[in-house]
Amino acid sequence: MATQARRIVFAGKGRVEVEAIEAPLAADDQILIETLYSSISPGTERAHLLAEENTMTRANGFPFQPGYSNVGRISAVGRDVSAYKVGQLVVTEQPHVSHVVLPATVGNGLLPEKYRDQYHAALSPDASFTPHHLIFSLPDGTDAGTLAACSIFSLAKVGLHGIRRARVELGEAVVIMGLGAIGLCAAQFARMQGAYPVIGIDPSSERRKFATSMGLDAVIADASELAQGHLLMTRGKPPVVVEATGRPEAIPLAFQLCARGGRVVLLGSTRGVTENVNFYTDVHKKGLDVIGVHALTRPIHESVAGNWTDWDDTRLILDLVCQKRIDSAGLVTHELPVAKAADAYKLITESSDAIGVVLNWS
Numbered sequence: 307m308a309t310q311a312r313r314i315v316f317a318g319k320g321r322v323e324v325e326a327i328e329a330p331l332a333a334d335d336q337i338l339i340e341t342l343y344s345s346i347s348p349g350t351e352r353a354h355l356l357a358e359e360n361t362m363t364r365a366n367g368f369p370f371q372p373g374y375s376n377v378g379r380i381s382a383v384g385r386d387v388s389a390y391k392v393g394q395l396v397v398t399e400q401p402h403v404s405h406v407v408l409p410a411t412v413g414n415g416l417l418p419e420k421y422r423d424q425y426h427a428a429l430s431p432d433a434s435f436t437p438h439h440l441i442f443s444l445p446d447g448t449d450a451g452t453l454a455a456c457s458i459f460s461l462a463k464v465g466l467h468g469i470r471r472a473r474v475e476l477g478e479a480v481v482i483m484g485l486g487a488i489g490l491c492a493a494q495f496a497r498m499q500g501a502y503p504v505i506g507i508d509p510s511s512e513r514r515k516f517a518t519s520m521g522l523d524a525v526i527a528d529a530s531e532l533a534q535g536h537l538l539m540t541r542g543k544p545p546v547v548v549e550a551t552g553r554p555e556a557i558p559l560a561f562q563l564c565a566r567g568g569r570v571v572l573l574g575s576t577r578g579v580t581e582n583v584n585f586y587t588d589v590h591k592k593g594l595d596v597i598g599v600h601a602l603t604r605p606i607h608e609s610v611a612g613n614w615t616d617w618d619d620t621r622l623i624l625d626l627v628c629q630k631r632i633d634s635a636g637l638v639t640h641e642l643p644v645a646k647a648a649d650a651y652k653l654i655t656e657s658s659d660a661i662g663v664v665l666n667w668s
Contacts (some may be wrong), residue, residue: 373402418647476500484551
């Protein structure tokens with residue numbers, strides 16, 4: 307008798323369903339993973355659920371299967387597989403689904419030719435290489451809280467990518483616009499890099515309170531407080547501004563906040579067109595570097611200074627989480643059973659205090 311599985315589907319604009327499906331079987335060169343936790347991307351998944359601009363659902367419609375941040379346990383291995391074992395804890399970039407079958411690849415290699423169409427990412431159909439077949443091992447005996455924290459890895463690596471690309475130096479001031487999960491991750495990595503001060507901007511009082519508890523040096527509600535001169539900004543305007551809201555209208559403000567010769571990191575995936583940008587006064591005359599950060603701007607197989615591969619950054623983040631070197635667990639503000647997936651998505655679309663929303667599949 308076939309095992310019943312479940313997956314989350316966006317059935318239409320604003321409609322979330324938990325769908326029953328037949329669990330897949332592992333072929334000779336594959337492993338079967340039973341999901342324990344998966345985290346929701348509050349930016350990308352919200353945008354696809356609402357069919358906002360620059361999304362696959364706006365372009366191609368529904369249904370759509372979301373998710374790319376999955377933690378699970380191997381429940382079966384094919385007879386040709388020696389690199390993995392039953393019971394092993396692993397992380398993958400698979401969607402919100404209870405049972406995952408993957409080719410038993412090791413490291414940052416390419417998929418076998420026969421699997422390349424099947425395991426190509428739905429979110430990036432035009433990319434020549436996507437890392438959704440990669441498998442990351444976790445230590446045996448990792449506790450439930452750490453496993454839930456590990457499921458935030460896909461958000462954490464976006465923040466890390468932005469700070470790497472900005473080449474933040476010891477003692478540089480960094481301003482983070484937007485204190486959602488990605489902005490808070492960027493703030494943590496900026497502090498690890500030696501940035502001072504790290505200042506967050508967000509109109510939500512709940513998010514500002516949360517950011518203060520995460521160790522930011524200051525949080526403010528409005529950028530005008532910087533324009534008036536913040537007491538921590540002793541060297542003038544910040545040399546690094548990270549735009550993590552994903553709101554197109556915020557980009558001109560990021561340019562204006564940044565110091566001459568500084569770097570503006572466009573970390574949030576904007577949903578729409580930015581208007582009224584005066585590039586001459588805001589970018590050219592100030593000599594700004596404008597850095598677009600996206601998963602598809604990473605090198606594929608070999609990390610370089612300031613731009614690491616998806617594999618290397620993910621591996622680092624999981625190690626840091628398991629060793630309690632970064633506070634990923636603190637970002638988990640809500641944990642819900644999969645049966646309440648619709649409620650979880652309602653949180654990310656309606657509540658400003660939903661930072662990290664994790665689904666528990668057990």
